[in-house]
Amino acid sequence: MGLLTNLKDSISRVTDGLFAAEEPKRIGIYGPPNAGKTTLANRIARDWTGDAVGPESHIPHETRRARRKENVEIERNGRKVTIDIVDTPGVTTKVDYKEFLDHDMDKDDAVRRSREATEGVAEAMHWLREDVDGVIYVLDSTTDPFTQVNTMLIGIIESQDLPALILANKTDLPDSDVKQIANAFPQHETIPLSALEGENMDEVYTKIAEYFG
């Protein structure tokens, strides 16, 4: 009886291992608001599945729910990597509905958007602690990366030993300064790109395969 149970357990462990190895890794796309996370998620999803993940906008907190695009198969140098992309709301420590009034919104819409934004940020933090296997951290290369949110989030990612790829986005803009991003986080490799224009996506996909494959 004992032998049979042991055999059953062994078979179960082997089959579990096989299926676990095939399960796609959940890669969270994180960063501050308006860094281009959804533009990147859409670019990756369109390139490899033909679908988009969600709407893009210049208004902060357009993404207010974490959105998952499953089974994105990326092929690189004969290697195939299957990932679930999780596009997350931009992380911040403050949300003031008055900021949305500048974007042609009435007070009710602004208050509703700010409430949804706060829920989205809380949700993104929860995903980061519990539900992602790796992180693509997107930064706007035209802005100062030495912000507290960036410092804290990179610290949180590192403390969980999650593989992290830092992307310096918006290289199509004249004020882009990739070196500034690289200097801010020298312990990580920084890859420049323009998710909007599709610039340097080849290197991004090579790195995704390398980091998360």
Added chain:
Amino acid sequence: MPEPTPNVDGGDAPSDDPVSDGESSDSGVRIDMISGARMQGLTSMEKIRLILDGVRDGNIVILEEGLSPDEESKLIEVTMTEISPDDFTGIEIETYPKAEASDQSFLDKLMGRESAQKLTVIGPANRIETLHKDENLISTLVSRK
């Protein structure tokens, strides 16, 4: 208004606790400097409550030893759940950028432990503004209510 901070350190005279009585002067800015020793015996949620109750009363909270990455993550999450229009817009938080783990002891490195010892300033988002920040200096402007 938030409830007063509970007597989280287990003292026997909660009403005398200057951090928890919520007093704040309209004519000035109150700063609570909380030692590492005081934070040491608290659970993560007790630390977060202590910070947020102070900040929601309009105070600036300075932590001698800061929070762990996991506690920072929970602080952001709880802050988000407490934001409400025309009342509380969130927090401004500043620490020195991590200097390549130079403050970790040999034992910490060996055990893979992250050192949380970093001076941290936290205040209401509508009253504190960071003017400059680098690895050695944090300069902030604090406004009155």
